[in-house]
Amino acid sequence: MTRDQLMNASDGVMAIVVMQGEKRLEGQCAFAEVQDARGGALVGASVSLSAAAVAVAVGGAQLVGLGGPVSVGAVIATLGFSLSALLALWSGRACNFHAPGWYPNDFKDDIATGRTVRDLEVDFALDLQHRLSQNRTALIRRGDLYNWATYCLLGTPIAALVAGLLAA
Template identity: 30%
Template sequence: MSHPKIDYRDLIPNDPAMIVEIVRQAEERFKMQVQFALASDARAGAMATWTSAMAGGFVIAAMGTLSGGAKVGALAAGLTFGLAAFCSIWAARPISFGCIGTLPNGWVDVVRDNEKLNESLAGYAAHLDGHLLANEDRMKLNGSWTRGAMWCMFMSPFVSLAAALLFA
């Protein structure tokens, strides 16, 4: 998703306390994003483990003594849970994630140019804004994969039953 890049000059306030508050709030939002991302990763990881086990169990059952519609139904459930496992594994994969702070070498030009603190904080706030928006886009995409996994888990009994009845 594309977001307009903020011009740091639009963040240079008349009151120096305002840019400090803008940066503080952006850093607080980062903390919240990290909490949400960690919870999402934990959820996706748990789902990946559970759905992989279910997929394997159904496929093993289908390859065992089952026959006819029961065999096809178990295979259908295994494939549906396998798809859920793929979606949740993809949602749990490592992604790049913007963070607060900067490297000291990012301030060299600011110091050399004798930039005012308001201006450098405004530039930092614009930097944070770009990372915050990119993080939100990444989290939305991973959330879509997690919802896809949940949808597959929900549909698995119905797909299994339909396959079993069709091939009984």
């Protein structure tokens, strides 16, 4: 929507536009919290599996040397699980993500210039759209990183098994 379209909207329509934008922004924030929780769980699982793989690699190296199939598979597992943890951790970054609301100080210039409530509502609706668009991009990026972390977690045992078999 453009500024002119919003300026021509009735008060009732403006109220709906702003209310729906705020609801969507709150929904995005709730979704980001869920992404954070899932990412944290994946980081924990990946780090635990990586630590276990390190233990197996050390044990395998002690028993059969560094070139043994167990050691090779465990090293690949350590790298894969560590990469999964890194991707999951990176997916939790909240850059370019906006929360609902504004600081009271954000209205200082509007008050000083005597802007009308209508002007503020229009600016509010336009800024909501901007925030929602940036949040959407951030949520998609975070979801993609989480997906890659999951693929890495799930693919690591297969890669470790193949590496171990090739080393045998």
